[in-house]
Amino acid sequence: AQSVTQPDIHITVSEGASLELRCNYSYGATPYLFWYVQSPGQGLQLLLKYFSGDTLVQGIKGFEAEFKRSQSSFNLRKPSVHWSDAAEYFCAVRGSQGNLIFGKGTKLSVKP
Amino acid sequence: NAGVTQTPKFQVLKTGQSMTLQCAQDMNHEYMSWYRQDPGMGLRLIHYSVGAGITDQGEVPNGYNVSRSTTEDFPLRLLSAAPSQTSVYFCASSYSEVGGPKDEQYFGPGTRLTVT
Numbered sequence: 001a002q003s004v005t006q007p008d009i010h011i012t013v014s015e016g017a018s019l020e021l022r023c024n025y026s027y028g029a030t031p032y033l034f035w036y037v038q039s040p041g042q043g044l045q046l047l048l049k050y051f052s053g054d055t056l057v058q059g060i061k062g063f064e065a066e067f068k069r070s071q072s073s074f075n076l077r078k079p080s081v082h083w084s085d086a087a088e089y090f091c092a093v094r095g096s097q098g099n100l101i102f103g104k105g106t107k108l109s110v111k112p
Numbered sequence: 113n114a115g116v117t118q119t120p121k122f123q124v125l126k127t128g129q130s131m132t133l134q135c136a137q138d139m140n141h142e143y144m145s146w147y148r149q150d151p152g153m154g155l156r157l158i159h160y161s162v163g164a165g166i167t168d169q170g171e172v173p174n175g176y177n178v179s180r181s182t183t184e185d186f187p188l189r190l191l192s193a194a195p196s197q198t199s200v201y202f203c204a205s206s207y208s209e210v211g212g213p214k215d216e217q218y219f220g221p222g223t224r225l226t227v228t
Contacts, residue, residue, distance in 0.1 A: 009152070043202065044155075044219045051212065090154060098143050098162065098209025099170060100217055102154035 002027050004091050006103035013081050014111045021076040021106050023091030032094035033074040035065055038105075039087045047089075050074065061085070086110045114138050118203050118220035125193040125227045133188040133223050135203030141218075143206045144186040148172065148199040149222075155202060161186055162209045193227045200224050 003026045013019050025031055032051050036044040048059025055067040065076045074091060088107045092100040119134045137144065145160035157170030161180040175197060177189040186205075190197060203220040 004154075043221045046216060049216070095157075097157065097160060097168070097170065098206070099145055099147075099157045099160055100155070100204075102156075104152055104154040 002093060002095050002101050004093050004101055004103035006089075006091055006106050008106045009104070010107045010109065012109040012111060015083050016080050019076075019078045019081045019085070019108070021089050021091075021108070023074045023076065023103060024072050025074060025091070025093045026072065027093050031074075033065075033067060034092040034094075034100065035059065035063070035074075035076050036090045036092065036102075037061075037087050038090065044090065047076070081108075081110055083110045083112065116203055116205055116218050116220035118201075118223050120223060121221065122224050123226070125190070125225065127194060127227060129193050131190050131193065133190075133201055133203075133225075135186045135188065135220060136184050137186075137203075137205040137218070138184065139205065139218065140183060141205035141207055142183065143209045144180065145170070145204050145217075146176070146178065146186070146188045147202045147204065148197075149202060150199050158188065158201075160209075190225075195227045198225060198227045 005024045034049045035047040038044050047063050048057050050057045050067045057065050063078050088105045090105045091103045095101045116137045142163045146158040147155040149155045156172050159178040161167045167178050201223045204217045206217045207215050
């Protein structure tokens with residue numbers, strides 16, 4: 001069955017520090033992968049997506065993610081975190097029903 | 113172009129009451145879906161539709177009903193509300209169920225439902 005695992009429930013980083021959020025997926029074929037961000041009380045905003053081609057994907061707000069087929073991973077990175085990045089982040093893979101299968105999310109806190 | 117709209121934003125129901133959550137999109141998308149979000153669970157698919165007149169069940173369909181009479185609208189009905197249906201509900205749409213590099217699922221702002 002298709003699934004997405006985000007091993008870290010909550011991460012705290014200092015402002016200006018680098019960030020990596022982990023995501024592992026289970027999917028038989030070439031996956032369509034996504035990262036979304038959700039601020040408190042808000043909807044979901046797409047940060048970036050991977051369909052094929054270059055395994056390093058650039059997104060909005062300075063985020064990037066790298067697809068590693070051998071590790072079934074699609075980790076999200078940012079070189080320098082800003083206080084406004086505090087939010088919950090969801091990794092997702094496109095399912096066979098056309099839907100998105102989401103991980104349980106990683107909550108990011110940013111220390112001043 | 114309003115994107116995906118949902119009404120109401122907040123709703124409180126008593127156990128056993130019924131209601132309809134509204135979802136509309138103005139992007140001429142064929143594919144529409146409903147998710148529920150619960151703390152620590154991510155988003156889970158309730159029902160989806162690949163076009164007008166076609167609907168199917170997702171991961172957690174029990175207690176919910178949908179219909180798709182037009183391309184634009186995809187309402188979600190709670191037949192007899194239960195406290196377990198307390199959640200945040202998101203509607204989403206995209207061009208098709210197949211997807212592709214230029215396709216993307218657009219999410220509505222959500223409806224926060226409390227069942228007492």
